[in-house]
Amino acid sequence: MKIMKKPTRKEEKLYQITTLVAGGFALGDVLDRLARGVVDITGASACSIRLLDDETGNLKMRSTFGLSEEYRNKGPVTKDDPVIKAAFAGEAVIIDDMRDDARIKYRQASAKEGLISQLTVAMQFKNKPVGVLRLYRPRVGGFTEDDIALARSVASQCAVAITNAKYYARAIQGEQVAQQVKLAGIIQRRMxxxxxxxxxxxxxxxxxxxxxxxxxxxxxxxxxxxxxxxxxxxxxxxxxxxxxxxxxxxxxxxxxxxxxxxxxxxxxxxxxxxxxxxxxxxxxxxxxxxxxxxxxxxxxxxxxxxxxxxxxxxxxxxxxxxxxxxxxxxxxxxxxxxxxxxxxxxxxxxxxxxxxxxxxxxxxxxxxxxxxxxxxxxxxxxxxxxxxxxxxxxxxxxxxxxxxxxxxxxxxxxxxxxxxxx
CATH class of the missing domain: 3.60.40.10 (PPM-type phosphatase domain)
Structure with missing residues (x-):
């Protein structure tokens, strides 16, 4: 009889994130669960999830874990940002020291937050970027190839979960509109x-x-x-x-x-x-x-x-x-x-x-x-x-x-x- 190997804590956490893909959750709930789950799996100190706004080209902060409100609102990030461009091109961008890297736009805010190193990977659905996932640590370097592989895996799950959540929100909105139209029809027919x-x-x-x-x-x-x-x-x-x-x-x-x-x-x-x-x-x-x-x-x-x-x-x-x-x-x-x-x-x-x-x-x-x-x-x-x-x-x-x-x-x-x- 073959004895099944007990899953590790990371595997359990990754499975929990995978279940979000099939879950009927509102988008805000999905993003909050993903941000917390990614930090738990990778051992990072903080995480941010930004979604791409196709109309403006900006990446809007939609969820974070371990970051202050002040840092969340530090300023805009666009798809023309060099780190974002590299991530959307398929790179896993590691910045070992954000304090003296020219690619970091908000170095002072990062230092005040106690963030030193950063890993950025793109979230893509059907080869189309939908946002970025970022992990932070309070020390120089520290992100490994395993971290990159894990971040990519989680980012892939994030993209699917986010897309499903958007479809779910649209379905709920469609049902609400349908109910309003139905009610309006009833009222009109009464007239x-x-x-x-x-x-x-x-x-x-x-x-x-x-x-x-x-x-x-x-x-x-x-x-x-x-x-x-x-x-x-x-x-x-x-x-x-x-x-x-x-x-x-x-x-x-x-x-x-x-x-x-x-x-x-x-x-x-x-x-x-x-x-x-x-x-x-x-x-x-x-x-x-x-x-x-x-x-x-x-x-x-x-x-x-x-x-x-x-x-x-x-x-x-x-x-x-x-x-x-x-x-x-x-x-x-x-x-x-x-x-x-x-x-x-x-x-x-x-x-x-x-x-x-x-x-x-x-x-x-x-x-x-x-x-x-x-x-x-x-x-x-x-x-x-x-x-x-x-x-x-x-x-x-x-x-x-x-x-x-x-x-x-x-x-x-x-x-x-x-x-x-x-």
Missing amino acids: IPESAPKMPHLDIAALYNPCFGVGGDLYDFIKLDRDNLAITIADVIGKGIPAALMMSSFRGMIRAYADGGHKRHTMAEIISKLNSAACDECRDGEFITLFYAIINTKEMTMTYCNCGHEPGLLRRGGKIRELKKGGLVLGVMKEAEYEIEKIELKDEDRLLFYTDGLIDAVNFDEKAWGVNNLYKIFREAARGAAHETVHNILAWRRRFIGLAHQTDDTSIVVVRVSDKNG
């Missing part, structure tokens, strides 16, 4: 109404489908009084969280101006106020498209304004009319003027409001579904309840695009008008 208010003569269905978890689309229903329902659909030009934040703010503006000012202000005045507020909020290149409509179920009319949005569609008797009256997108020019149109609604009319993500959806050949397909389906398949029309439109679009990934949000609202009260 999108699950259903429209019950109004006589109207059957309404809607759907919102963000492509990035959160996005810049919005639709809303505001019951202004017993007979009037405001329907809004809008699109912030942008994607993800910034667009969602802008849209949530804009939704609040719409509700404040529409709900509170419906009887005090004309629609043109409300749109003008929304445009002015959007101009204050939007930055260069940002703007908002909006289709704003008020349906009066007593008079059976719809008053609307299209602010640079996709035209609303009115289907009547197999024919489609585009609802384009309005003006410029919001958030570009405060002096912009807007037209308002009032149309009569009839039994079995269908209204369709949507964002451009509906028609801009592409298949694997990068061909867009397009407005012609939408008009054809809306003309031919707009039968039954409003939710059936929504389903039919999206089903036909899905047949066209298949499983191709989309890059824009989709919002769709369908209104079916009935002369029956309910």
Whole structure:
């Protein structure tokens, strides 16, 4: 029976450092453990670990053991330092007496710290330098070939451990961002109404489908009084969280101006106020498209304004009319003027409001579904309840695009008008 040789203390310490490579530790913890472990293994009096900043070219002190705070902050070290250059070129640089070596930039600080000799080796990962490991002793010379071999071995483990720790930190950060995006998506979807208010003569269905978890689309229903329902659909030009934040703010503006000012202000005045507020909020290149409509179920009319949005569609008797009256997108020019149109609604009319993500959806050949397909389906398949029309439109679009990934949000609202009260 073969008796296993008991590992030496150095071998045990080296094994402990090796385990850091596989450990899921934060970068600061890894560096502190490595600095202490290297001193224990080599018998040096102190250790410093500097990591290379690719942007500045400086080597930033990230961890030390056995060094004072004053020495840690003695001054910058760059990759152009002669010792660093030699280490990055593959040398193990030994300085026997730091007190009178011209390569030492901070000789006075080293003497005050009681450091006499120094060993510097590079930490490399996949032949790319990531930093340096330095060992110090309080006497002249003393670093041997064994020390160099051990320092190189430890530096190699350091490089891998540091790289893994960076990946670990990025993974944690990615998870946190993903959680924030998920939470933002939940909050945004709570702002999108699950259903429209019950109004006589109207059957309404809607759907919102963000492509990035959160996005810049919005639709809303505001019951202004017993007979009037405001329907809004809008699109912030942008994607993800910034667009969602802008849209949530804009939704609040719409509700404040529409709900509170419906009887005090004309629609043109409300749109003008929304445009002015959007101009204050939007930055260069940002703007908002909006289709704003008020349906009066007593008079059976719809008053609307299209602010640079996709035209609303009115289907009547197999024919489609585009609802384009309005003006410029919001958030570009405060002096912009807007037209308002009032149309009569009839039994079995269908209204369709949507964002451009509906028609801009592409298949694997990068061909867009397009407005012609939408008009054809809306003309031919707009039968039954409003939710059936929504389903039919999206089903036909899905047949066209298949499983191709989309890059824009989709919002769709369908209104079916009935002369029956309910």
